[in-house]
Amino acid sequence: MFQKVLIANRGEIAVRIIRACKQMGIETVAIYSVADKDSLHVQIADDAVCVGGAKSNESYLNMENIVTAAISKGAEAIHPGFGFLSENSDFANLCQECGLRFIGPSGNVIDQMGNKSKAREIMIKAGVPVVPGSNGAVKSLDDARSIALEIGFPILIKASAGGGGRGMRVANIMDEFDNAFETAKSEAINAFGDGTMYLEKYVINTKHIEFQIMADKYGNVVHLGERDCSIQRRNQKVLEEAPSLISEDLRKRMGDAAILASKSVNYENAGTIEFLLSGDDFYFIEMNTRIQVEHPVTEMVTGIDIIKEQIKVSAGKELSFTQEDIVLKGHSIEVRINAEDPKHGFRPNPGKIDLLHVPSGNGIRFDSFIYTGYSIPPFYDSMMGKVIVHGENRIDAINKMKATLEELVIGGVTTNQDFCYMILNNADYVKGEFDTGFIGMKIDSLLEYDE
Incomplete structure (x- = not known):
């Protein structure tokens, strides 16, 4: 097992990975830009290195500086998180050349599946249906x-x-x-x-269904069920849930296709196979060769810590479970909490958080990096965190999420939490009658909340 891991990311995913490493007894090294010197991931890591300026290309996309930081601090592996360099084959290859383990698939596989047009060609050859x-x-x-x-x-x-x-x-x-x-x-x-x-x-009136894959270097490939990511605004996911409302037969067919897709490129580590679903017909659209923002809903219904499993697989361990071990229990929903103003075109709203109250209780989780007194920098994505809940069933999860959003307080910046509440309160959403056009069709009613 690794003794020290560098996390090549920022924000809530960096915090998430650091916590997983600490629980595994692994030392952590954070990287940060000059704009992120006060960020939570810098404070909770065992060590931290500034890798450049506020702009992403000066810091979080600066491959040479990141690898130099890892080597200088004695890290054996780099976890890229999501975004930034997580699907950059050059970075994965550079890590390998420098004797560092990239916690993810090989550069060659990223080239094949991370490139959407190449992945499409591979899926056609493998017999996986495509749009x-x-x-x-x-x-x-x-x-x-x-x-x-x-x-x-x-x-x-x-x-x-x-x-x-x-x-x-x-x-x-x-x-x-x-x-x-x-x-x-x-x-x-x-x-x-x-x-x-x-x-x-462009296939209209579809659902966006994705399957979580875990694979090791010994040829074991398992899917951890699916997530419904249909609630989107301009192709950006807003709310995700697991499992979806598909039948067991369709889940089996789609899961088998996801495993076939992964095996066709000898995939290793965590990945996500994304499908469009129209009735009972489904089509491969892309593979994300990294951990996903929405991975917590899968963790909540399977009981598997995907980040820890990533690290173990990268260290040469076999998967700790088989397909037969995967049982989906209950229902989980995640909403992304962004510093943005939905009533003014979802304009980003960075600023200082003057009050933070996070609800707690059975089946409630808040993955974030914010704290009272923290100033959200204007240089990066507006996502401040994710609220995740788990309930006995879908209605229980919806009610739990609504109660959690009602109690959550993030003072000093405008957020989208009321907008998310309106989605959860919509009758069609509650009935499961929604697709990727849901927000676009209902945007006016979803914005009818008091500020």
């Missing part, structure tokens, strides 16, 4: 126009290196296509340094 679209990356705007006409509108334009809803646009008609393509490409270059794009038919 109709381009065969690999498109070469130019002219090429993209021709392919779009063949596929038929509406078209979803996606960055091959994308994730988190970035580098993605929908064109409903050809008149919208050029601008949508160039905007998505520009966003992809700025966010990922890669403007490679591909196209898919």
Whole structure:
């Protein structure tokens, strides 16, 4: 087992990984930018190194500085968390070249599955159903126009290196296509340094269902059930839950497809296979070759600590469970708490937190990095934390989450917690009658709350 791990991330996921390491008796090294010197992950780690300026490309995306910090502090492994360098094959390869264990899949696998257009090609060969679209990356705007006409509108334009809803646009008609393509490409270059794009038919009225995978180097691959991530705003997930409302037969078919997808590239470590679900038909859309923001809901219904399992697998251990061991118990919901103002276009609202009260109790969890007196910097994602609840069933979980959001107090900044409460209070959501267009269709009513 590792003696010391460097966490190449910030915010709540860095705190989450540090806590897991501490519980395993592993020393931790945090990295931070000059803007994050007072962040909680810096304070609770055993050691910390400033790796650069406030801008991400000066610090959290600075591969050389991060690897140098790991080596200088005697770390044996690096956990990348999510975002930043977590799906960067160059970083995974650099870690390997420098004798450090990258806690995740190999650079080669990240190249295959982290690149969305390559992953699509691999899935087609493996026999996993995919959404109709381009065969690999498109070469130019002219090429993209021709392919779009063949596929038929509406078209979803996606960055091959994308994730988190970035580098993605929908064109409903050809008149919208050029601008949508160039905007998505520009966003992809700025966010990922890669403007490679591909196209898919935009399938409407679908659910977004993803399966959590864990795999070791001995060929064992297990799925930990699915999450419903259909409650999204502009392709950014807002609320997630596990399990979904699919039938046992469909869960079996989708789970088998997720395992097949993972085995087709000899996948190792934690990963997520994402599907679009339309009726009983499902289509592979992408694989996230990292831990997901929403992993806690899976932990709550399976009892498995996914971060700890990642670390054990990276240290050469076999999975500590088999598929037969996975039993989904109860229901879990997560909402992302962001420093943003929903009533003003979800404008980011960084600032100083002057009061923080976090509810507690059976089946209530708050994964965060904020504290009273902490100032949220304006340079990064607006997510401050995640509220996760677990109930005996879905209605119990909904009621528990509503009560938790009512009690949660984050003073000094505007948050989206009332907006999330309105989602949970919506009759169609409670009945399970929702898809990825839910927020877009109901945005006016969801904003009808008192500030």
